[in-house]
Amino acid sequence: MKQEKTIAEKRARAFIVFASLFIPIAVSILYVMPKIGTDNAGLRNMLNCLPAFNAFINGTTAIILILALLAIRNKNMRLHRALMTGAMGLSVVFLLSYIGYHATSETTPFPKDAPYRSLYLFVLLTHILISAIIVPLVLITFTKGLAERYDQHRKIAKITFPLWLYVTITGVIVYFMISPYYVF
Numbered sequence: 001m002k003q004e005k006t007i008a009e010k011r012a013r014a015f016i017v018f019a020s021l022f023i024p025i026a027v028s029i030l031y032v033m034p035k036i037g038t039d040n041a042g043l044r045n046m047l048n049c050l051p052a053f054n055a056f057i058n059g060t061t062a063i064i065l066i067l068a069l070l071a072i073r074n075k076n077m078r079l080h081r082a083l084m085t086g087a088m089g090l091s092v093v094f095l096l097s098y099i100g101y102h103a104t105s106e107t108t109p110f111p112k113d114a115p116y117r118s119l120y121l122f123v124l125l126t127h128i129l130i131s132a133i134i135v136p137l138v139l140i141t142f143t144k145g146l147a148e149r150y151d152q153h154r155k156i157a158k159i160t161f162p163l164w165l166y167v168t169i170t171g172v173i174v175y176f177m178i179s180p181y182y183v184f
Helices: 002-030 041-047 050-073 077-104 117-146 150-181
Strands: none
Touching (some): 041 077, 117 150
16 A cells, blocks of 8 residues: 555656646747637637636635635535645636637737736736746645645645635736736
């Protein structure tokens, strides 16, 4: 049994390293690559709803994270695990949706003369930076919980939780700040 756990943990570690490098690189490439399907108005129109959908996913994930924290504080490990699994699933859906939108749509600039531009840029920059950092933290925290390494899980979750919550909440804020400037 111990050997199986070690192999599973090695595989998880390899996946965490891969995902932690691949996701930020893939997302960065989206901003410089030519957009696909831009000549297909039907595809573009279908994908125009994705920013709002992504904000919804971020908001829902924030609520789930808070509920998961309350569940574990009430010693309801089963509910905590189910909620965290749901948060992970939503994060995967978010990533796929985000990639789909940004692979097909140009980035919407925030107007230089807009009154809250500095605030928007600060929130956006911190959101982006912490988004890159949060990937390995979430994956490590999640796998420690699944592996029942609760002492290690608790230790890293104290760092992961507030950062993940910040990313989900600022994702919604960024959407509402930029949404008046979308051109569809």
